[in-house]
Amino acid sequence: MQVWSATGRRKRAVAQVRICSPGTGTIKVNQVDAEQYLQGAYANILKPFEKLQLDATYDIFIRTEGGGLTGQSDAIRLGCARALCMMNSEYRTPLKSAGFLTRIALKKERKKYGLKKARKAPQFSKR
Template structure:
């Protein structure tokens, strides 16, 4: 019986209202987000780019995997962090030994902060109408 080698690994990352479905496969280190080059989609912002591929740089695998991302919701900051989490989760599927260094660096941690809901009687979540004594 021959073993089947799985070549595509998937991971989902979320932050605020942004969701990123990340697929990686062995390749040359290309980053495609919503069928656009990663640099173009992230508006050539080096911080967003560095942050989204940080799990690969932690493990020293920058040019080993091609990354295909479907990202939607939120803004670029939320999407970049969602890509980081999805990439880290998919790398853990590639090799379970990658989990320890990624966990130490904090890339496997989900940032659960979301917008607080609006309460009745208030203008926003906590902003009250102006108080007038007389």
């Protein structure tokens, strides 16, 4: 059994992805079935595999923490893409052109003193 592991990050979410081959096609996130855990964001994590037209011959075990479901699913997608590149270097070109190997660097901006939120100022009164 071969195992490839990679890490993906998005906002506050971190995902550690392990792809095992040969497998039966099971995908577990924090020991829970991925479809049940990620609900509507489940299709997002399968995109790298769909792009490469890989069938379900791999088992994927994922450990995530931090952030919300969208951030976690994007972190998982990045981790899966990185693990696939480790598996076969020829996968890098199509994954990179599809944007799956790009880390989304957007984060929540910190609140500044004197303001109500990061950029929202209190209402200005002329008099």
